[in-house]
Amino acid sequence: MRPDRSFTGKLLLALLWLIGPRIAAGQKQFGSFQEVLRYADQHALPLQTSRLQEQISRSAEKQSKAFLLPNISGAGAFTDNITLQPTLVPARLTNPAAPENSYLELTFGKQFIYTYGIQVQWDILNFQKWFAAQTARVQTGLAAVQTSLTRYTMYNQLAGTYYALLLSREIETIYVRNLATTSEISGYTAEKYAKGLVSEELRNRSSIQQLQAERNLADIKTQYRQLSYDLQNQLNTNDSIALAETWPQTVETSTPASFANTHPAVLVQQSLLQQAHSQLSQSKSLLYPSLSAGYQYNYNWATDRFQHFANANPLPQQYLSLRLNVPIFSGFANRQRINQGELSIKVQELQLVQVSNQVAQEDKTLQLQYDQSRDQLQKARQILTLQEQNDRHVQNRYEQGVISLDERLDRLNDLFKCQNDYVQCLSNYSVSRYKILIRQLDFQHE
Numbered sequence: 001m002r003p004d005r006s007f008t009g010k011l012l013l014a015l016l017w018l019i020g021p022r023i024a025a026g027q028k029q030f031g032s033f034q035e036v037l038r039y040a041d042q043h044a045l046p047l048q049t050s051r052l053q054e055q056i057s058r059s060a061e062k063q064s065k066a067f068l069l070p071n072i073s074g075a076g077a078f079t080d081n082i083t084l085q086p087t088l089v090p091a092r093l094t095n096p097a098a099p100e101n102s103y104l105e106l107t108f109g110k111q112f113i114y115t116y117g118i119q120v121q122w123d124i125l126n127f128q129k130w131f132a133a134q135t136a137r138v139q140t141g142l143a144a145v146q147t148s149l150t151r152y153t154m155y156n157q158l159a160g161t162y163y164a165l166l167l168s169r170e171i172e173t174i175y176v177r178n179l180a181t182t183s184e185i186s187g188y189t190a191e192k193y194a195k196g197l198v199s200e201e202l203r204n205r206s207s208i209q210q211l212q213a214e215r216n217l218a219d220i221k222t223q224y225r226q227l228s229y230d231l232q233n234q235l236n237t238n239d240s241i242a243l244a245e246t247w248p249q250t251v252e253t254s255t256p257a258s259f260a261n262t263h264p265a266v267l268v269q270q271s272l273l274q275q276a277h278s279q280l281s282q283s284k285s286l287l288y289p290s291l292s293a294g295y296q297y298n299y300n301w302a303t304d305r306f307q308h309f310a311n312a313n314p315l316p317q318q319y320l321s322l323r324l325n326v327p328i329f330s331g332f333a334n335r336q337r338i339n340q341g342e343l344s345i346k347v348q349e350l351q352l353v354q355v356s357n358q359v360a361q362e363d364k365t366l367q368l369q370y371d372q373s374r375d376q377l378q379k380a381r382q383i384l385t386l387q388e389q390n391d392r393h394v395q396n397r398y399e400q401g402v403i404s405l406d407e408r409l410d411r412l413n414d415l416f417k418c419q420n421d422y423v424q425c426l427s428n429y430s431v432s433r434y435k436i437l438i439r440q441l442d443f444q445h446e
């Protein structure tokens with residue numbers, strides 16, 4: 001008995017309806033590079049880790065500030081003096097007529113003691129804690145600019161992968177046309193070889209060009225899949241990625257403006273220098289005096305019966321204290337620590353100069369590379385357009401029998417060389433272009 005085809009069709013439609021949303025949900029589509037960056041800001045692992053480090057630094061800063069506040073503590077206690085220790089006292093304390101070396105065995109205290117108390121301790125003047133809080137604040141700022149540097153590095157990695165995907169798709173369109181052309185020529189050549197009109201060498205040569213075109217197309221498709229996997233990994237997603245944007249057919253003619261925003265690497269080095277200054281101040285605070293105040297209040301009940309407070313003896317106690325600590329001789333170790341801090345500042349200052357000069361030179365080089373790659377791409381496109389026109393003329397002359405197959409294959413190789421030169425110029429331009437775009441972002445206020 002054959003199954004009902006209408007029932008089978010309905011079943012397939014139902015299955016497609018069920019799995020269709022799942023398939024759609026498993027794909028991320030991006031319409032522009034800015035959308036990729038916005039998604040990465042929320043999901044990329046390097047940025048998530050860096051933000052957690054920022055939160056740790058903020059928590060450490062709050063902890064350092066909390067040490068500047070008064071410390072208030074309360075306590076309660078219960079003591080059961082199971083055996084009260086007797087004490088020997090001179091007998092003359094109670095009986096002046098007692099012998100000189102005679103003693104009485106007396107027991108003092110009560111068996112049950114209940115106690116509660118409160119204690120307040122405040123460092124009124126403590127430079128070490130104050131500068132430690134300042135250092136923690138600087139470290140919080142350092143964590144923030146390190147996040148900016150992480151974002152800058154991650155953006156460059158994402159841009160390299162994203163524009164490589166667009167470039168691969170652009171190259172694929174070229175290789176598809178090449179495969180169609182070489183397949184057509186190889187088909188003509190095989191027919192002529194079967195009729196004995198061309199040599200085996202020419203037939204093999206045309207077949208080689210077709211095989212190379214097939215290999216190039218397969219390679220660029222594999223490269224596209226690999227780049228997609230790389231982008232998935234960088235975006236921390238298992239969903240497949242689809243790009244709606246296409247490679248722009250026009251080349252920008254204007255030169256990018258100067259980079260007014262401070263490079264994240266310079267921001268990090270500036271924060272490191274600020275941290276070195278704060279750590280030096282913290283080391284010097286070891287030589288400063290400190291002043292603290294304390295207050296304590298205790299209240300005791302003493303009774304002979306457990307939880308019997310009617311006849312208990314109240315024993316209150318309280319005191320107020322001020323303590324001034326002046327380091328007269330702090331030791332050789334603290335002096336050396338201060339010396340190390342001063343040297344560390346000089347090191348950070350030199351590194352800041354080096355990083356600033358390096359970034360300035362990189363910016364100039366980036367603008368130079370951008371101008372050069374843009375001009376080269378414009379010329380490469382013009383050359384490729386002219387070569388494609390020539391190749392069409394050559395194909396017409398070959399079909400008319402004006403030129404030989406050998407010359408047709410030579411001219412086709414010329415087209416392939418122009419295409420390779422165009423692809424290389426396109427790659428160079430894409431790299432310099434996305435570096436320009438990322439360098440112009442303001443990472444300090446994001």
